[in-house]
Amino acid sequence: MSDVMEDYLKAIYVLESEEGPPVSTSAIADRLGKTPPTVTSMLEKLADRELIHREKYKGVELSDDGRTLALEVLRHHRLIEAYLAEHLGYSWSEVHDEADTLEHHISEEFERRVAASLDDPAVDPHGDPIPGIDLEPPADDGSRPLTTAAVGDRVVIARVSDRDDEELEYLDRAGIVPGTTVEVVDVAPFGMVTVAVDGGEQSLPESVAASVRVRATEADNGVPDEEVSGA
Amino acid sequence: MSDVMEDYLKAIYVLESEEGPPVSTSAIADRLGKTPPTVTSMLEKLADRELIHREKYKGVELSDDGRTLALEVLRHHRLIEAYLAEHLGYSWSEVHDEADTLEHHISEEFERRVAASLDDPAVDPHGDPIPGIDLEPPADDGSRPLTTAAVGDRVVIARVSDRDDEELEYLDRAGIVPGTTVEVVDVAPFGMVTVAVDGGEQSLPESVAASVRVRATEADNGVPDEEVSGA
DNA sequence: TATAAGTTTTAGCGTCGTCTAATTCGACAC
DNA sequence: GTGTCGAATTAGACGACGCTAAAACTTATA
Ligand SMILES: [Mn+2]
Ligand SMILES: [Mn+2]
Ligand SMILES: [Mn+2]
Ligand SMILES: [Mn+2]
Numbered sequence: 001m002s003d004v005m006e007d008y009l010k011a012i013y014v015l016e017s018e019e020g021p022p023v024s025t026s027a028i029a030d031r032l033g034k035t036p037p038t039v040t041s042m043l044e045k046l047a048d049r050e051l052i053h054r055e056k057y058k059g060v061e062l063s064d065d066g067r068t069l070a071l072e073v074l075r076h077h078r079l080i081e082a083y084l085a086e087h088l089g090y091s092w093s094e095v096h097d098e099a100d101t102l103e104h105h106i107s108e109e110f111e112r113r114v115a116a117s118l119d120d121p122a123v124d125p126h127g128d129p130i131p132g133i134d135l136e137p138p139a140d141d142g143s144r145p146l147t148t149a150a151v152g153d154r155v156v157i158a159r160v161s162d163r164d165d166e167e168l169e170y171l172d173r174a175g176i177v178p179g180t181t182v183e184v185v186d187v188a189p190f191g192m193v194t195v196a197v198d199g200g201e202q203s204l205p206e207s208v209a210a211s212v213r214v215r216a217t218e219a220d221n222g223v224p225d226e227e228v229s230g231a
Numbered sequence: 232m233s234d235v236m237e238d239y240l241k242a243i244y245v246l247e248s249e250e251g252p253p254v255s256t257s258a259i260a261d262r263l264g265k266t267p268p269t270v271t272s273m274l275e276k277l278a279d280r281e282l283i284h285r286e287k288y289k290g291v292e293l294s295d296d297g298r299t300l301a302l303e304v305l306r307h308h309r310l311i312e313a314y315l316a317e318h319l320g321y322s323w324s325e326v327h328d329e330a331d332t333l334e335h336h337i338s339e340e341f342e343r344r345v346a347a348s349l350d351d352p353a354v355d356p357h358g359d360p361i362p363g364i365d366l367e368p369p370a371d372d373g374s375r376p377l378t379t380a381a382v383g384d385r386v387v388i389a390r391v392s393d394r395d396d397e398e399l400e401y402l403d404r405a406g407i408v409p410g411t412t413v414e415v416v417d418v419a420p421f422g423m424v425t426v427a428v429d430g431g432e433q434s435l436p437e438s439v440a441a442s443v444r445v446r447a448t449e450a451d452n453g454v455p456d457e458e459v460s461g462a
Numbered sequence: 463t464a465t466a467a468g469t470t471t472t473a474g475c476g477t478c479g480t481c482t483a484a485t486t487c488g489a490c491a492c
Numbered sequence: 493g494t495g496t497c498g499a500a501t502t503a504g505a506c507g508a509c510g511c512t513a514a515a516a517c518t519t520a521t522a
Contacts, residue, residue, distance in 0.1 A: 004509070025470060038510055040471055045508090057470060057517060087318070088344045098338055105336045107329055113319045235479065256500060269480055271501055276478090288487060288500060 003104035006073045007032060008042055009051060012062055013070035022059030071131040076103040076111060078124035078131075081162070083114045085125040092125035092177070093168035127159035127178035127213070143213035146184075146193055147206065153184045154217050161211035171212070174202045181217055234335035237304045238263060239273055240282060243293055244301035253290030302362040307334040307342060309355035309362075312393070314345045316356040323356035323408070324399035358390035358409035358444070374444035377415075377424055378437065384415045385448050392442035402443070405433045412448055 011031045015023045029039045047054040051066035062070060080099040084090040090098070106114075115121075115133075123129055129138035143158035157180045160171055175197045176182065186194035191206030204212070242262045246254040260270045278285040282297035293301060311330040315321040321329070337345075346352075346364075354360055360369035374389035388411045391402055406428045407413065417425035422437030435443070 002508075026468095034509095035511065036470065037472080037512080042509080084341075088341070088348060090344070094340070098341055101336050102333070105332050109325070110315075110319070110329055113321070117319060233478080265479090266481065267500065268482080268502080273479080 001069065005042070005046065005051075006069070006104055008039075008046060009062070009066055009070040010073045010077070012052065012060060013067065013074065016062060021061035022055070023061070024059045067137070068135045071135040071137065073103055075131040075133075075135065076106060078128055079111060079114050079118065079121070080106070081124045081126070082118055082121050082130065086118060091172065093165060093172050095125055096162040096165070096168075123178075124162075125178075126162040127157070128162070141215075143215045146195075146204070146209045146212040146214050147191055149184045149187075149193070149214060151184050151187055154181060155184070155214035156181050156217055157212060158215040159213040164211075167208055167211065171208070174204075176202065176204075176212065182214075232300065236273070236277065236282075237300070237335050239270075239277060240293065240297055240301040241304045241308070243283065243291060244298065244305065247293060252292035253286070254292065255290045298368070299366045302366040302368065304334055306362040306364075306366070307337060309359055310342060310345050310349065310352070311337070312355045312357070313349055313352050313361065317349060322403065324396065324403050326356055327393040327396070327399075354409075355393075356409070357393040358388070359393070372446075374446045377426075377435070377440045377443040377445050378422055380415045380418075380424070380445060382415050382418055385412060386415070386445035387412050387448055388443060389446040390444040395442075398439055398442065402439070405435075407433065407435075407443065413445075 008028065011028055012023050015027050015031065019027070025036050025039050025043065028034075028043075029036045032039070043052065043054055043060055046052045046066065047060070050063055051069060052060045052062055054060045077099045080102050081092075081095040084095045084098060085092055120132075121130055127143075129141055131138055141158065146155075149155055157176055157178050160168065160176070160178060162168065171177070176195070180197060182195040182197045184193060185196050185201060186192075186203075188194070188203075191209060192203055193206075193209040194201055194203040239259065242259055243254050246258050246262065250258070256267050256270050256274065259265075259274075260267045263270070274283065274285055274291055277283045277297065278291070281294055282300065283291045283293055285291045308330045311333050312323075312326040315326045315329060316323055351363075352361055358374075360372055362369055372389065377386075380386055388407055388409050391399065391407070391409060393399065402408070407426070411428060413426040413428045415424060416427050416432060417423075417434075419425070419434075422440060423434055424437075424440040425432055425434040
């Protein structure tokens with residue numbers, strides 16, 4: 001297993017969760033910043049090792065072995081992010097790039113010790129679930145994209161995509177961090193979402209709002225809990 | 232700079248300190264577990280980049296740039312070792328292999344934060360000096376190989392080679408750790424050295440004794456300080 | 463159902479780091 | 493001087509990964 005192969009498996013895992021299998025060559029190429037021919041040849045190699053199921057021209061799907069490997073890398077990534085934030089003073093917006101490299105280069109011993117010193121955390125600083133030592137896919141956490149919220153909803157920020165530094169810095173300054181409660185005050189054309197957070201209001205372009213996932217507030221299952229204005 | 236190139240520079244640096252320049256192709260090959268032709272071709276590349284001075288068939292020597300790079304990697308290695316021991320509960324005999332990989336994959340930010348959280352340590356868990364942020368070669372620490380000590384000498388363990396796990400475990404169990412004071416009670420033929428440490432006595436084969444460096448006890452400069460029996 | 467558009471794969475190439483086998487070099491002994 | 497032997501380099505190959513350009517396939521549309 002090279003670090004390159006690990007990145008492919010991780011990418012396929014995440015794309016499967018986002019869009020469902022099968023995952024296309026071009027989706028992987030986009031996410032990894034490689035060209036499609038490069039991806040095709042790596043997919044052949046992964047299929048040879050039976051880490052993925054592949055149907056030519058149709059796309060790929062992780063095998064059980066491949067999924068386990070992907071979860072292992074994801075566990076490393078998220079444990080490292082949590083550790084950097086908790087013990088080395090990184091902010092949650094700085095953590096991703098460091099983890100993206102280190103995830104491939106730590107020993108199982110290191111993984112164990114980091115997990116122990118963190119007391120086996122369930123989520124990383126972006127709110128993403130950390131796979132357990134069993135390497136089973138984490139259960140659905142019940143969050144949904146902010147873009148699916150209606151005006152008047154009060155929701156808790158559950159997860160924020162960790163892939164874009166700038167976006168993360170922006171959300172950080174806006175006070176939109178995992179755990180915060182916000183109220184949706186407007187949904188404009190083209191998906192721009194305006195939320196009330198702490199004192200002020202923040203407007204998020206569709207692209208940003210789509211990468212923020214929210215959950216209904218406390219023991220509230222889906223029904224808007226205060227203002228009942230439609231949109 | 233690939234991680235492979237970094238390992239070559241680090242190896243050349245250490246070999247220069249141990250044997251002095253020029254460093255031979257085969258010495259590098261031995262230390263790195265590569266074949267001589269492999270080393271030759273990497274040396275050509277390093278010479279192209281002016282990281283080393285090279286005279287064909289004669290050997291190589293680090294350039295100023297190459298030495299700085301080597302010290303950077305060494306700083307990473309030793310800071311990481313110190314951090315693993317101090318903050319993650321590794322024993323000083325477990326630390327080396329983890330650091331040997333991680334040294335190539337941490338950011339400058341990570342280096343800074345680790346150094347800060349350790350309060351800028353001067354030595355790693357094996358007693359080896361950690362190069363400072365200035366990346367100047369550390370000054371001579373006044374230690375010398377245990378094999379040069381005479382019977383009757385009381386000395387402090389200064390440094391222990393970190394390259395052999397088994398040897399390290401053995402020394403650890405024997406109580407021969409950096410900072411301990413020992414007395415040389417015998418030097419047998421073929422270099423076997425017997426020292427008194429704590430209660431008991433420990434005999435070390437020449438190969439092991441050669442990798443242990445000692446310093447005269449407290450403000451003592453070279454003159455044997457108690458028993459004065461020759462050998 | 464034929465064709466065009468977009469996606470994917472194939473072909474062919476380059477770089478990096480590694481190896482084995484063959485050759486060349488240098489130092490030392492005679 | 494010349495020969496010999498060990499060390500170093502050259503020659504030639506290979507596996508990973510990456511790319512561009514060309515060909516093949518799928519799918520959506522006319
Ligand atoms: Mn990665
Ligand atoms: Mn994350
Ligand atoms: Mn290394
Ligand atoms: Mn060390």
